[in-house]
Amino acid sequence: MAAAYGYFPGCSLRGTGVAYEESMLTLFRLLDLPLAELENWNCCGATSYMSIDERSAFVLSSRNLALAHEAKHRDLIAPCSACYLVLRKTQDYIQRYPRIAREVGVSVDHGNLRVLNQIRVRHPMEVLYADVGPDRIRKKVTRHWHGGMVACYYGCQMVRPYAEADRTHDPTRMDELLAAVDVPTVRYSLKTKCCGGSLMGTTHEIGVRLNYILLKEAARKGAQAIATACPLCQFNLDACQREIRRESGERFDIPILFFTQILGWSLGGDVRSLGLRRSISGRKTIEQWFAEAPARKETYV
């Protein structure tokens, strides 16, 4: 068995994004990829910590990198796009700014922070694409897809500066992974437009509006579900649909899935271990698409 990947869950995967963790662990198990969770990891700081203090924001991430280094991980998987970006941004700043490296080094007892920069912080989508590959995933398919068209929504932070999970302006790896398990995807032009992140909880109306645009465009392209790769994107798109229905009368009831749920299902995972009952919107569609024995459509030739 290969050396285990270090695994950094992040706070969201222990809360609103629990289905992401469940489905990712199931998928990695089905692919025989061992994961070892960082012991006693701390919050990455997300987007808010950096808004208050710079030095300690980098200390937070450096502590996690130091834990990964002590556990001798070469790769550290961060499924949440915010964690992924923040960890990589920390490495970038430590490398480019000696003053920050000095100040941070004192606080994490790591005289030489450069060793922390050797850890490869990776997004699971990129790990699945580069280390496993669509071809090997295709060979492991045990279930035929009988769901509908899916829009792959990459969100913002996994394809922005510091990140290299995919191409910045036109990422395609999630589409390619889903194609490997025969899931049809639409050309989704808003695939890297931001969902607003935590604005849904602060300036609620703006958050709803951003997500309305994302849902509307996906529906217009004929998608019956949206696949995401970030707990915040999934939460925002999932949680706002009822409100949009109530306020505008426009009927969205679209399942917002994690790409790991779709891949895990095709590779034989079950509804429970993939967290498929944790969605708020599109529950009926999810029940139909992810039924153990699908009702066969009668065809008359």
Added chain:
Amino acid sequence: MMERKLKFQREADPVWARRISDRPGCEGVSSCLQCGACSGACPLSIYMDYSPRRIIALVREGFRKDALSSKTIWLCASCYSCAVHCPRQIHVTDLMYSLKREAIQQRLYPRRFPVPVLAQEFFRMVRRQGRSSEFWLILRTALRSNPLILLGMMRIGWDLLRTGRFTLRRERIADAASLSRRLGGPEVA
């Protein structure tokens, strides 16, 4: 209140403006072309009081107070769309972060605007416990900014509880006190 369009030279702080580009991440500000690619790429710019391009213009001329007390810097969701579209590779998002930090230090952020309240509550929670707990974060932010929004959130809160996605447990790491000491940082309101 209508935004005041007229600005006078004596209100500007040119020394502050010159020192902006010394900050990590803000180096390119002086090379901005004012092309507006950042504002065009920004999904939030239509909700902002100043577009990102105008914030850069204000900063370069030294209109410190206008930039620091704007809502713009707090509406920035850190999606980095501006940064990847800028023809001069200016890290606009990092400039926004730098302005947010200064606005907190100088207490110039818009009071009761929920975004800086959330940022401070989040900072406090993570520094004390090492992790964030979504339920308590939202509750505290609402109580300190606008408690009425809790009413609108009851339904979604119930949905999250029902699907096992909201826990009332407070997440905490084992050596939270030691981490807290190492983090230090400013006192927040």
